[in-house]
Amino acid sequence: MIPISHFMLISAGLFCIGLYAVLTRRNAIQVLIGIEFMINAAVLNFVAFGRYDKISGGGQMFALFAIVLAAAGVAVALAIILNVYKYFKSINPTKTDTLRD
Template sequence: MINLQTFMLISTCLFCIGIYMVLTKNNAIQVLIGIEFMINAAVINLVAFGKYDRYHNSGQIFALFAIVLAAAATAVALAIILNVYRRFKTIDPAKIDALKD
């Protein structure tokens, strides 16, 4: 049986990988993947704490909402990235410096 500390260790590793990707990558899609890693780490925490809650399933319910919100945020972010690519012909966030003409 997996204990709570194992869940927390896996979640911490996943969150650290996400932070590393957000801070070091210069590709907007890779940055988005890093953000998704961090959201998934939070979902693991919610499910893990919900597993050890004896009376309520609030952790799983919050995790379900987090998954739905992450999917919606990913769809919006990908649409923004596609529009930025059409306009600037790059997805490197450092090279995009103008908001309008």
């Protein structure tokens, strides 16, 4: 049996990769990919911890909901990014800065 710490290490690694992508990428789609990494890290954690919570199965349940919500979130974000491209001809978040102090 694979010990729980392995799952936690992998998920922590995934989360950090995702966060790094969010902070460094200069393309909104790539930022979304980074966010997806972070969500999947959490999902992995939930499923791994869910082993120890067989009766209510909260972890498995949460993982399912998180996957569905992540898909919904990406759909909304992609629609918005499409609109941004229409007006800016670019999806670089650093170049779209007409609003600032």
